[in-house]
Amino acid sequence: MAPELHQLLATFAGFGATENGGVCRLTGTPEDKAARDQFAVELAQRGLRLDLDAIGNMFGTALLASQSSDAVLVGSHLDSQPTGGRYDGVYGVLAGLLAVETIAARAAAMPGAARRNLVVVNWTNEEGARFQPSLTGSSVYAGTQSLEQALALADGNGATLGDALAAIGYRGTGALPLTPLRYVELHIEQGARLEDSATEIGLVEGAWSARKISVVFEGEASHTGPMPMPRRRDALRAAARCIDMLYEDLDEGAHASAARISVYPNSPNVVPSRVQVWFEIRHEDEAVATAIGDRFLSRIDSAIAPLGVSASIAIDERRGTALLDAAGVKIVERVADELGFSSMRMKTVAGHDALALQKRVPATLIFVPSHNGLSHNAHEFTAPEALDKGLAVLTETLWKMVTAE
Amino acid sequence: MAPELHQLLATFAGFGATENGGVCRLTGTPEDKAARDQFAVELAQRGLRLDLDAIGNMFGTALLASQSSDAVLVGSHLDSQPTGGRYDGVYGVLAGLLAVETIAARAAAMPGAARRNLVVVNWTNEEGARFQPSLTGSSVYAGTQSLEQALALADGNGATLGDALAAIGYRGTGALPLTPLRYVELHIEQGARLEDSATEIGLVEGAWSARKISVVFEGEASHTGPMPMPRRRDALRAAARCIDMLYEDLDEGAHASAARISVYPNSPNVVPSRVQVWFEIRHEDEAVATAIGDRFLSRIDSAIAPLGVSASIAIDERRGTALLDAAGVKIVERVADELGFSSMRMKTVAGHDALALQKRVPATLIFVPSHNGLSHNAHEFTAPEALDKGLAVLTETLWKMVTAE
Numbered sequence: 077m078a079p080e081l082h083q084l085l086a087t088f089a090g091f092g093a094t095e096n097g098g099v100c101r102l103t104g105t106p107e108d109k110a111a112r113d114q115f116a117v118e119l120a121q122r123g124l125r126l127d128l129d130a131i132g133n134m135f136g137t138a139l140l141a142s143q144s145s146d147a148v149l150v151g152s153h154l155d156s157q158p159t160g161g162r163y164d165g166v167y168g169v170l171a172g173l174l175a176v177e178t179i180a181a182r183a184a185a186m187p188g189a190a191r192r193n194l195v196v197v198n199w200t201n202e203e204g205a206r207f208q209p210s211l212t213g214s215s216v217y218a219g220t221q222s223l224e225q226a227l228a229l230a231d232g233n234g235a236t237l238g239d240a241l242a243a244i245g246y247r248g249t250g251a252l253p254l255t256p257l258r259y260v261e262l263h264i265e266q267g268a269r270l271e272d273s274a275t276e277i278g279l280v281e282g283a284w285s286a287r288k289i290s291v292v293f294e295g296e297a298s299h300t301g302p303m304p305m306p307r308r309r310d311a312l313r314a315a316a317r318c319i320d321m322l323y324e325d326l327d328e329g330a331h332a333s334a335a336r337i338s339v340y341p342n343s344p345n346v347v348p349s350r351v352q353v354w355f356e357i358r359h360e361d362e363a364v365a366t367a368i369g370d371r372f373l374s375r376i377d378s379a380i381a382p383l384g385v386s387a388s389i390a391i392d393e394r395r396g397t398a399l400l401d402a403a404g405v406k407i408v409e410r411v412a413d414e415l416g417f418s419s420m421r422m423k424t425v426a427g428h429d430a431l432a433l434q435k436r437v438p439a440t441l442i443f444v445p446s447h448n449g450l451s452h453n454a455h456e457f458t459a460p461e462a463l464d465k466g467l468a469v470l471t472e473t474l475w476k477m478v479t480a481e
Numbered sequence: 482m483a484p485e486l487h488q489l490l491a492t493f494a495g496f497g498a499t500e501n502g503g504v505c506r507l508t509g510t511p512e513d514k515a516a517r518d519q520f521a522v523e524l525a526q527r528g529l530r531l532d533l534d535a536i537g538n539m540f541g542t543a544l545l546a547s548q549s550s551d552a553v554l555v556g557s558h559l560d561s562q563p564t565g566g567r568y569d570g571v572y573g574v575l576a577g578l579l580a581v582e583t584i585a586a587r588a589a590a591m592p593g594a595a596r597r598n599l600v601v602v603n604w605t606n607e608e609g610a611r612f613q614p615s616l617t618g619s620s621v622y623a624g625t626q627s628l629e630q631a632l633a634l635a636d637g638n639g640a641t642l643g644d645a646l647a648a649i650g651y652r653g654t655g656a657l658p659l660t661p662l663r664y665v666e667l668h669i670e671q672g673a674r675l676e677d678s679a680t681e682i683g684l685v686e687g688a689w690s691a692r693k694i695s696v697v698f699e700g701e702a703s704h705t706g707p708m709p710m711p712r713r714r715d716a717l718r719a720a721a722r723c724i725d726m727l728y729e730d731l732d733e734g735a736h737a738s739a740a741r742i743s744v745y746p747n748s749p750n751v752v753p754s755r756v757q758v759w760f761e762i763r764h765e766d767e768a769v770a771t772a773i774g775d776r777f778l779s780r781i782d783s784a785i786a787p788l789g790v791s792a793s794i795a796i797d798e799r800r801g802t803a804l805l806d807a808a809g810v811k812i813v814e815r816v817a818d819e820l821g822f823s824s825m826r827m828k829t830v831a832g833h834d835a836l837a838l839q840k841r842v843p844a845t846l847i848f849v850p851s852h853n854g855l856s857h858n859a860h861e862f863t864a865p866e867a868l869d870k871g872l873a874v875l876t877e878t879l880w881k882m883v884t885a886e
Contacts, residue, residue, distance in 0.1 A: 297564040302829070330710075
């Protein structure tokens with residue numbers, strides 16, 4: 077057991093704690109600030125230098141090789157979903173912190189062994205719960221999203237990410253003054269494949285593709301009482317029909333959801349005039365995800381035309397399948413083997429900061445099991461022993477990376 | 482033409498005016514206060530005494546027969562839906578105001594003709610848009626809802642009706658010091674029967690029954706990505722299936738809607754764990770409305786059980802069919818005939834303050850046509866000439882009622 081890891085996880089679970097044992101730590105809120113402040117304290121206590129960039133990413137640097145301007149990065153995110161659990165994101169940040177501490181001590185005892193520096197990172201707004209889209213801090217750092225656009229992202233009340241970060245004191249003016257060579261992230265699986273196969277470590281080779289489509293349904297407001305049924309143009313009725321339809325026609329192996337809806341005017345006595353629904357379609361094969369989305373969109377008009385409702389596409393974001401660095405997978409595989417842990421190669425269905433980083437540097441993603449695959453839920457759970465194994469694999473993986481020739 | 486009526490309607494359409502020409506005047510808001518303040522000014526300018534009761538009902542009294550403690554009441558409501566039009570409610574209040582003014586002048590010129598007093602009323606929270614249920618002020622006055630419960634009604638943010646009224650200065654301490662004998666309300670139809678049959682005046686004999694059912698669907702939050710489809714317990718998917726189902730099995734002549742929905746956590750990446758939907762079923766025959774509701778509720782469990790979602794009934798409110806005062810219908814019918822206007826007997830599908838008042842005193846409801854039946858919509862429209870005819874019928878109806886032996 078690594079008691080410090082579990083103490084830290086318990087401490088951070090207090091920031092935004094919910095009644096049922098989960099956390100709600102949305103980006104740019106007082107709860108996010110509390111977790112960030114504590115992370116800054118933990119960095120300072122370990123002698124790590126903090127740099128804060130313009131999108132609020134927090135970098136904690138251990139200068140292991142002062143002659144080098146290169147660094148290996150490790151991290152994840154401290155923000156959560158409204159119904160978040162105690163592990164998603166924060167486990168990767170805190171395990172990264174402890175791995176850096178261990179490696180810094182080891183490097184101090186073996187002068188010259190470390191050939192590059194090590195940085196633990198908290199990426200801003202990974203979840204995309206308050207500000208869409210997700211993976212904001214890591215995408216800005218990777219250069220695939222502009223800083224300006226990211227700061228202008230607005231939440232449901234019109235507040236921008238830039239203002240929210242400034243309000244909690246985390247809209248920085250600095251930058252990490254080192255060149256990133258590699259990125260490593262440790263995360264709970266959020267699915268059930270590791271648990272179902274009793275495997276201790278997941279070696280993530282790449283990611284499923286995702287198609288995220290938001291559709292606006294436009295009808296006409298009228299009284300829910302006297303308005304004759306054939307004259308109604310009910311946007312919620314049309315949306316419900318399309319939500320149903322999404323699940324009717326899924327290919328083998330596809331995942332799909334309609335998880336967010338906005339209804340106007342949302343009064344019990346007014347036929348809804350405007351409804352927006354956020355749909356997701358995911359598949360290991362990008363062509364299949366694309367085809368499901370195309371088929372779904374092509375069926376909407378004929379499905380809702382009899383209701384007098386029209387539809388328009390507000391968002392159609394396609395995330396292709398992605399491959400993570402193959403060499404990194406082999407390193408982690410070897411480390412797991414050396415430590416005597418079972419491992420398996422797999423794909424991630426969920427998005428992660430590692431996928432954003434891979435656009436800039438070789439990135440590596442390591443999974444540990446999730447009980448029942450439950451995540452974005454207060455009852456999200458990974459056994460302490462499993463968390464410890466992940467930390468051990470992460471530490472030895474980072475050691476190989478900072479010491480490699 | 483009665484220019485004063487149209488000037489008044491235009492003035493009141495400015496309180497809570499929306500960009501597209503409608504109004505949003507929710508109970509207890511600054512917009513509601515502005516309309517109430519103006520109504521108080523209009524009463525004062527006509528020498529009518531204002532009494533304000535504890536639920537915010539405003540009574541403007543013309544003492545036509547000082548020897549009598551009895552009064553005929555006329556009125557409607559100044560609040561609106563979020564997508565309200567320029568006529569729903571406010572037309573009845575302002576036409577009532579002008580009818581009272583006309584009758585007061587006529588009574589002054591014919592001493593002894595008026596045998597009872599006349600009061601124009603603005604009833605609080607008829608719409609039930611911000612505070613559910615609707616018909617609040619008239620139900621409290623009629624004695625069918627307790628004042629305490631009414632003041633404790635909470636909006637979506639937890640603010641109570643009592644506090645909202647106090648905040649705008651309309652939680653009164655007075656009461657109408659007269660005994661109500663009759664109530665008369667003039668309103669736009671909000672359906673299309675009068676327009677479709679080219680009839681000028683609707684004589685409302687009674688109301689359809691309504692069954693209002695709110696169902697809570699409970700699933701389980703999880704990640705919309707990796708969670709295997711068979712393990713998901715998606716409360717929004719279940720709700721959409723039930724919304725669809727509501728319309729599949731409607732009897733001839735039934736009206737139904739699902740117009741309000743609340744989704745938790747409503748994040749694009751979290752399978753929804755809790756969804757509440759507000760359903761309405763209306764029919765002229767109460768037994769049919771009840772049977773549709775029973776059938777619908779009995780089908781829910783088997784429809785959603787395969788989704789791992791459970792349902793519970795949060796509200797099951799049944800408004801039986803109601804009859805309005807038959808003598809009142811005959812009076813209005815005679816008045817319309819004397820004025821040379823076509824009329825027809827009909828039922829109201831929508832709820833109205835007159836239906837709440839009928840529980841205490843004989844109540845009468847008069848309709849004028851609605852263009853295309855459109856209501857709770859910015860484009861709600863009744864031609865000025867049709868509004869004038871309604872005012873003329875209302876005035877002569879009230880004259881008969883205050884002068885009758």
